[in-house]
Amino acid sequence: MAASQELAVQKKKELTTKEEKTVPARYFVPNADIYETDDAITVVLEVPGVEKKDIDIKIENDVVRIEARIDFSKYDGLDPIYSEYNVGHYARAFTLSDRIDQNGIGAELNDGVLTLTLKKAKEALPRRIAIQ
Amino acid sequence: MLLTDPFDTLLNLQRALDALADGDWLETSPSGTGPYPPLNVFRKGDDYVVITEVAGIKKSDLEIQVNNNTIRVAGKKPVDYPEKASLHRRERLAGAFDRTITIPVQIDADHAKAEYHDGILALYLPRAAADKPKPINIR
Numbered sequence: 001m002a003a004s005q006e007l008a009v010q011k012k013k014e015l016t017t018k019e020e021k022t023v024p025a026r027y028f029v030p031n032a033d034i035y036e037t038d039d040a041i042t043v044v045l046e047v048p049g050v051e052k053k054d055i056d057i058k059i060e061n062d063v064v065r066i067e068a069r070i071d072f073s074k075y076d077g078l079d080p081i082y083s084e085y086n087v088g089h090y091a092r093a094f095t096l097s098d099r100i101d102q103n104g105i106g107a108e109l110n111d112g113v114l115t116l117t118l119k120k121a122k123e124a125l126p127r128r129i130a131i132q
Numbered sequence: 133m134l135l136t137d138p139f140d141t142l143l144n145l146q147r148a149l150d151a152l153a154d155g156d157w158l159e160t161s162p163s164g165t166g167p168y169p170p171l172n173v174f175r176k177g178d179d180y181v182v183i184t185e186v187a188g189i190k191k192s193d194l195e196i197q198v199n200n201n202t203i204r205v206a207g208k209k210p211v212d213y214p215e216k217a218s219l220h221r222r223e224r225l226a227g228a229f230d231r232t233i234t235i236p237v238q239i240d241a242d243h244a245k246a247e248y249h250d251g252i253l254a255l256y257l258p259r260a261a262a263d264k265p266k267p268i269n270i271r
Contacts (some may be wrong), residue, residue, distance in 0.1 A: 006208060007227030009170045025142070034221040035213050042217075046224055048187035048251030072142045078174035078181055080144060081238060085170040085185060112187035112251015 007092035009084070015091050030068070030114075041100065041118045042088075047090045048112035049074075055114060057107055064105070065093040068114065099123075168229045169205065169253075178264055180235060180257040187251035188224065194253065198241045203255065206230040238263035 015027035033044040047055070047068040054069040068090040075087070096102070096118065104119035174181040182203060186194070189209045197204040211226035213219065238260040245256040 003185045007168050007225050007229055010225065011165050031223040031225075032221060033211065033213075033219070033224050035217040035219045037214055041220075044136075044185040044224065046251070048185040051250055075142060075174075078176055080172065081175050082171070082173040084167075085172060087172070109250070111190060113187070 010088055012088075013018065014088075017091075025072075026067065026085070028088050029089045029092055030066075030090040037121055041120065043094065043116040043118065045090070045092065045114045045116070046112060047109075047114050049087070050090065050109075050112065050114075052109050055107070055115065057105070059102055059105070062096045063093050064096055064116070064118075065091070066114070066116070067091045077085065084104070147165070168231060171231075171233065173235065176256075178259045180237065180239070180259065182233075182235075182255040184253045184255075185251060186253055189251070191248045194248065196246050196253075196255065198239055198244045198257065200241070200253070201236070201238050202211065202232060202234050203239075204230070204232045205253070205255075 010031060013029040015029050015064075017027075021027065030045040030047050032046075033042075035042050035044075045066060045068075049070050050068040051071065054071065056065075056067045056069075058065045058067075070086075070087060070089055099121050101119045101121040106117040106119075108115045108117075169184040169186045172183045174183065175271065184205065186207070186209070189207055193209075194205070194207040196206075206229060208228040209226050211224045235257075240258045240260040243258045247254045247256070
């Protein structure tokens with residue numbers, strides 16, 4: 001965390017999971033920021049090259065699973081001659097605490113950045129107790 | 133072939149990457165200020181296509197210049213958090229960048245095109261007519 005935050009090329013981490021995929025495509029772990037405000041937890045993921053329709057967000061057993069797929073057909077007819085980064089799908093999963101209102105999850109995609117807004121459950125919101 | 137693999141193009145790219153990961157095709161360029169953003173270069177017929185991943189950068193924050201055989205991509209990448217937010221995880225990097233690369237062919241700058249979608253910038257660089265190989269007829 002103390003590392004410098006200057007802009008640099010971030011080597012893509014390949015996803016390692018216990019389950020194997022049945023398609024011969026590579027998956028990478030998207031870079032993520034997570035921050036918390038008074039009423040929500042926001043997860044920001046970088047998924048460059050993914051269209052809105054190719055993003056799956058699933059919630060199962062308190063785990064939110066994000067899978068974002070690249071459309072490889074865009075690379076048809078292109079003959080690679082020099083390469084500095086790998087191209088593949090993205091997948092990442094986060095375990096939610098039970099303080100999240102699982103019905104109030106918002107997702108937004110802008111310029112290759114996926115923003116998930118996880119609203120906190122009402123009972124988890126900070127309350128001010130008035131002294132009688 | 134009975135079965136064609138739709139991932140062939142991609143796997144070729146990945147093989148090229150694995151082979152060239154330690155190469156220095158563009159690394160030693162004296163101009164520019166660093167290796168961001170990472171580039172992939174493709175050939176499409178006579179023309180070149182340069183694709184780069186710049187997630188989180190607005191179209192209006194990108195500046196692209198093409199001249200002869202030099203390409204410059206500059207811009208800034210903001211990463212903002214709301215005030216009063218407490219950060220749990222911070223992996224995304226922010227800052228300004230300015231990268232200049234030289235490719236081994238002359239580019240017809242007037243017909244170069246740039247496209248930006250979903251955090252991917254694609255530069256279509258047609259090879260200059262004067263630079264294209266000329267066929268020689270054998271008499």
